[in-house]
Amino acid sequence: MNYATAVHETVAALRAIREQWAELLLAIETPPADVWPPRQLAHTLRADDEQLVVEDRAPLVLREHPAPLNVDALDAGLAIERQVFALADTLAAAVQHAGHGDPRRWDFQHPGAADARGAAGSRAHGLHFACVWVEGRVLDEDTEPEQQLDGTLAVPPFDPLPPHLLHEARRTARLAEGRLLRALGLDQRTTPIPDRPCPWCGGELTLYTAPDEAPRVTCSTGEDCTAPVPLDDDGQRVWGWADLVGLVGALEAAEQRVAV
Ligand SMILES: [Zn+2]
Structure with missing residues (x-):
């Protein structure tokens, strides 16, 4: 597979995950769906006040789930979060130079941190953020040296992604997308x-x-x-x-x- 195709497929999978994530979160909070009506019609049939803003939601791995109505959907969601968060960890460890405090930085988990949000690192921002962050690495964003206030050039926030990590990202994103589509009944x-x-x-x-x-x-x-x-x-x-x-x-x- 050539590099450009792998980039394209990875980005497509990451975007599909982001687009369907709200549906999965809603699925967790509703009993397993009947065959009819199909989920693809959910947007059309659902009342506006039920729309869900994904960016506001804490990640599933950091929430408690006393009584999920759809355990299969919850299991799928937890697995997808773990896969994508672990992928971000792997990419960050390999190519990240962005310093602490840089909003582009992916922060690892800090189990010893004082509060839960600090301990979670960038996981606290949720799956949507993680997908956008991984997409940025796949697209080699922010890999040019940046001029500093004193005129010198700083090390770029990220190195370009080497091919073996692009293929790792593609594999993980497509697995996660497949799991999501199956959980929603949107696979073939x-x-x-x-x-x-x-x-x-x-x-x-x-x-x-x-x-x-x-x-x-x-x-x-x-x-x-x-x-x-x-x-x-x-x-x-x-x-x-x-x-x-x-x-x-x-x-x-x-x-x-x-x-x-
Ligand atoms: Zn008929």
Whole structure:
């Protein structure tokens, strides 16, 4: 693999982790999700006041979890934090010259520190910060000598990342991303939607998800299904991204008719 591709893949994985992290934190605080509706619709379906600002949250490894509602999601979150924090430690040990007090510095843990936040070092800033910091190293940011007030050149805050550490970063970031997507059910999978037949024909609905594409749902009946959506290459009615919210509404309406 060439260097530029490895950089690109690592940055993409780190950004995917940051983008989905709020979903994982919410998943920990809610019972394991049903197959339906798909998590990708969560942003659309969730009320605004439930939005979660990731940067304000203490890292999971520093919090107590008396009664998480979704233990699998918590386990995944803890594992991802440990992997990314350990990666930042490894990179900092190899390439960091930024001095104490420099906001660009990654601080290691100090078990002997007076308070918990000091003991955590940069871990206290959370996973989002750690991902941004690692991304900066992968992109070789702040690796030029900087001019000081007296005109002399100071050692740059960081050395460029050597290839073996870039590959270590890529491996770790992709593992962490995969774990996150699996925990959220956003990895590649095909899932029958239980107890919710097609509102138009009673056929079986199937949800298809994959990391880099929008989810879609098909009806097993074929072209005889009267749902107002196109047919896919297999001749099945298919709800693409734009039609999914409509399907959510139709299924809810069908459930209410049954309940009445
Ligand atoms: Zn149907």
